[in-house]
Amino acid sequence: MRWGVAGPGEIAAGFAEAMASVADGEIVAVASRSIDRAAAFGDRFGVARRYGDYADLAADPDVDVVYVATPASRHEQDTLAFLEAGKHVLCEKPFAMNAGQARRMADAARARGLFLMEAVWSRFLPAYRALEDVIGSGRIGEPLLVEADFGMRWPMQPEHRLFDPRLGGGALLDLGVYPVQLCSLVLGPVEHVVADGVIGATGVDEQVAAVLRHQGGKLGVVKAAIRTTLACTARIAGTDGSVDLPAFMHCPDAITVTTRPGGAERIDGSYEGNGLRFEIAEVHRCLGQGLAESPLMTLDESVAIASTLDAVRTQVLANATRTAPPVDAQPTRL
Numbered sequence: 001m002r003w004g005v006a007g008p009g010e011i012a013a014g015f016a017e018a019m020a021s022v023a024d025g026e027i028v029a030v031a032s033r034s035i036d037r038a039a040a041f042g043d044r045f046g047v048a049r050r051y052g053d054y055a056d057l058a059a060d061p062d063v064d065v066v067y068v069a070t071p072a073s074r075h076e077q078d079t080l081a082f083l084e085a086g087k088h089v090l091c092e093k094p095f096a097m098n099a100g101q102a103r104r105m106a107d108a109a110r111a112r113g114l115f116l117m118e119a120v121w122s123r124f125l126p127a128y129r130a131l132e133d134v135i136g137s138g139r140i141g142e143p144l145l146v147e148a149d150f151g152m153r154w155p156m157q158p159e160h161r162l163f164d165p166r167l168g169g170g171a172l173l174d175l176g177v178y179p180v181q182l183c184s185l186v187l188g189p190v191e192h193v194v195a196d197g198v199i200g201a202t203g204v205d206e207q208v209a210a211v212l213r214h215q216g217g218k219l220g221v222v223k224a225a226i227r228t229t230l231a232c233t234a235r236i237a238g239t240d241g242s243v244d245l246p247a248f249m250h251c252p253d254a255i256t257v258t259t260r261p262g263g264a265e266r267i268d269g270s271y272e273g274n275g276l277r278f279e280i281a282e283v284h285r286c287l288g289q290g291l292a293e294s295p296l297m298t299l300d301e302s303v304a305i306a307s308t309l310d311a312v313r314t315q316v317l318a319n320a321t322r323t324a325p326p327v328d329a330q331p332t333r334l
């Protein structure tokens with residue numbers, strides 16, 4: 001599979017590391033807004049064709065599938081451009097800035113019969129596959145409540161995409177998408193949301209908490225933060241037991257299943273190397289089998305997750321105190 005990379009930033013570097021361990025794929029081209037940055041990425045990862053314009057990557061006839069690794073604010077335009085050029089697309093999370101964009105992306109892929117998937121890499125990791133097996137087997141009965149959070153204290157850097165609302169910054173879109181996707185995976189569609197949060201000095205949500213009521217009266221309790229470090233764990237509580245995901249809940253190396261007091265079973269989910277290789281393998285599997293969507297991360301689910309994030313954001317914006325948290329002179333510790 002001949003890959004192109006759009007946006008040679010931090011996660012694209014991880015993706016290139018992961019690709020090095022994938023037998024049936026290769027990054028053959030990279031695009032940046034700057035030819036120098038494309039060249040630096042090309043030199044670092046041995047990518048032959050470098051473009052200083054994303055449109056040139058779209059026009060490259062020798063690229064089968066493009067990894068969109070630009071900020072969330074560009075996901076819709078980049079994904080649509082590559083689909084229009086006939087490329088399959090793996091688009092980084094969060095899939096889009098809102099559900100309307102996500103729907104347009106899904107519609108475009110379906111109209112052209114091209115593969116498109118949100119790069120929720122968690123879904124393809126061994127621990128998440130084990131989690132799905134445990135839930136599917138009925139070992140913990142019916143899952144009723146999911147608690148999940150993801151938060152890290154980032155230094156305040158107004159120029160960084162995380163703190164820039166125009167680039168899709170904020171805790172909810174960047175980190176909150178992981179707890180929300182876990183709730184979606186385990187509990188299904190959301191039918192009601194209650195949320196609150198704090199908007200910081202740069203205009204992005206710095207911390208958010210939400211209760212999601214899923215169909216059938218199941219609850220998801222999620223938190224996300226970019227100015228304080230949370231436990232970054234998750235617990236799925238069912239009628240007959242529970243499953244714990246240790247930190248980091250989006251990429252755990254094991255899960256613990258408890259079905260009776262004192263009877264916890266640890267299921268190993270560790271892996272060698274860069275975990276992004278599992279989502280790459282899933283793209284290859286789907287394309288090899290002629291699937292335009294992954295059954296493990298469907299476009300309908302990406303649109304539904306974006307709708308949930310919209311509902312959370314609407315309430316956060318309505319409720320937020322809009323005052324910056326006190327300036328912390330202490331050095332940042334992650």
Ligand SMILES: NC(=O)c1ccc[n+]([C@@H]2O[C@H](COP(=O)([O-])OP(=O)(O)OC[C@H]3O[C@@H](n4cnc5c(N)ncnc54)[C@H](OP(=O)(O)O)[C@@H]3O)[C@@H](O)[C@H]2O)c1
Pocket residue numbers: 006007008009010011012031032033034037038069070071072074092093094119121161167174
């Ligand atoms: N799966 C994961 O674990 C994971 C981890 C981190 C991030 N992500 C996601 O991946 C995406 C990129 O995150 P990142 O951390 O890699 O960001 P990053 O380091 O800032 O890289 C983003 C890249 O996008 C390009 N870009 C195009 N237009 C841009 C603009 N207007 N402003 C800034 N950059 C622009 C930049 O390349 P040029 O300027 O050279 O064109 C830059 O290299 C986000 O959606 C993020 O949520 C996923």
